[in-house]
Amino acid sequence: MNKNKILYNSQNVYDLIKDNTEIIETDNNVIFTPSAMDIIKSKGIKIVYKKDIADNCGCSCVKDDSTEIVKQTIKILVNKLNITDEKIIKKVITEVLNRVNL
Known part of the structure; x- marks a missing residue:
């Protein structure tokens, strides 16, 4: 740090x-x-x-090719839907990545 x-x-x-x-x-x-x-x-x-949300998401599936998807998903959840709960964000990101087969 x-x-x-x-x-x-x-x-x-x-x-x-x-x-x-x-x-x-x-x-x-x-x-x-x-x-x-x-x-x-x-x-x-x-x-x-960024560090709090992206790093604490706990998604082991975050790779170079999926980083942008994760960033944009977090941005939508936080900005548009006012969702900041890390557990919900993790579930949504995991589901999104599963659906796009990453």
């Missing part, structure tokens, strides 16, 4: 926010101050910690 943390506050959080940003994907090395979180929430943006 990288010990160098990145801190976003109310002044530099706009570096992450682009036009029509709906989601900010980040990892555990990023820290948001409460004021930065207020700005993010006020714009209706969700934060997804």
Whole structure:
């Protein structure tokens, strides 16, 4: 784990926010101050910690050829359906990959 943390506050959080940003994907090395979180929430943006969801999914089936399918499935579940429960995400990803024979 990288010990160098990145801190976003109310002044530099706009570096992450682009036009029509709906989601900010980040990892555990990023820290948001409460004021930065207020700005993010006020714009209706969700934060997804990639390592938390993708790595903790527990899917042993994640391979190079299926990585994009997993990423897009997680994105749909989190952004469109507001599903963040890791157990549900794991079940859905497993089912999707089984159905596309990966």
